[in-house]
Amino acid sequence: MTMAPEAELLLSKEVGGAAEDLVREVAGHGYTVRTRQVLDHRAAEELTWLVLLALPLQAFLSGLGAGAATGVQNAVARLVARIRPPEPVPEERPRPVPLVLQDPTTELRIVVEAGLPAEAYEQLLTLDLASFRIGPLHYDRDAGRWRSELDEAAAG
Template sequence: MPTAPNRAELLLSPELPPDVESEWIAVLRENGFEAEAHRQAAHRSPTGLDWLLLLSLPLQAFVAALGSEAMHDLYRGLKDRLRGRDRDVPKPMVLEDSDTGLRIILEADLPPEAFERLFEMNFEDFDSGPLHYDRYRRIWRSELDEAGD
């Protein structure tokens, strides 16, 4: 009996062009995910969270299917499309583990090594997020986890 495909939900900022949605859906489907996309409301949320794209899916399965180089290429392509737009602070992309709720914040100018480290780590090592990449220490970290230690 075949196994059910992993599910992925994509929430996009209204400023992203429509073809970004279709590209991400295609990539997810090519990698074994049943994907669904929605557009974020045009207003800011009361929590102040502001991102280009939120991708919620089983992270370990995503990491195993895609790999760091492909993820970096996808994210770089997303950033390249938005280059030159008037923006104070570039918005990040957010990965969310649909099983645990752990969020990983992909800032606009992450180096390739951040993606390599992301795809090498064990997400079960973290109790809470969000995770941010520490460029100085060259690790992904959760300040909330560290504060609780």
Template sequence: MTETPLRAELLLAQDVSEGLEQELTARFRELGVRSVRVRRALGHRGPNELQWLVLTALPLQAFLSGLGSEAVKDGYRLLKELVGRIVRRRSTAADAAPSLLVLQDERSGLRIVLEPDLPQEAYEELTALDLTRFSVGPLHYDRARARWRSELDEAAG
């Protein structure tokens, strides 16, 4: 049986440089994504919206499962480095809003927010996470409880 190659669509904030765009594309390919399409977001967002810098839409469960497999050696480390690079590039401006990498499932729309300085355990748990347990999202890693959770799903019961 042959697997369908992973495809991803990157939606980048307007202020993402061409260099970072190329680096992101290369990194996602290292993580097993074979086709990467890049678009730019419109320049206006409300103050209450999630301040992501990069939104990546892809078949999320397949991507996360692949990170933990032998096919993508050091997948956790590569993803953690990718998040770190995005944050470091953005944090040079004193008034910059927090920079986040957000993964979004292309079918369900469920989002996972990857914040800077997540512990290694967060990435390891992420690769084994059953996304069908969540319906609303977004998922954040709760450091105090050491688990991924969706506060909106929990509030909905």
């Protein structure tokens, strides 16, 4: 019997139980999901995300079909709707993004912002993550593609 791949979900204290849909969605794709709350002694201004999902990214993304991508998109949208970062967010500190996907082996991160178009999720399914070395990846709405500014700068 093969072991189910593992996913770890780190939640900021603002999230509470709002990540239940995302846990069900990831578990529904055969992952054993372990959730943990970020320790309270960390300063809130140190976190740039509300939820960090660590799992083998390329396998997870390539294993999703179009319908599953819609399920993940809907779970993320529900998560974003249920959580709000503390208000007001000081100007010197960026507003935390709702979800960051991280590969535990390569440590590559993908930033999933609120309100991404469906084509962003569709592109994510076929994205060759091996072509990125530094990250993090963000969806560029103007260009209509996923990109890493740090990788682009390093390539010159």
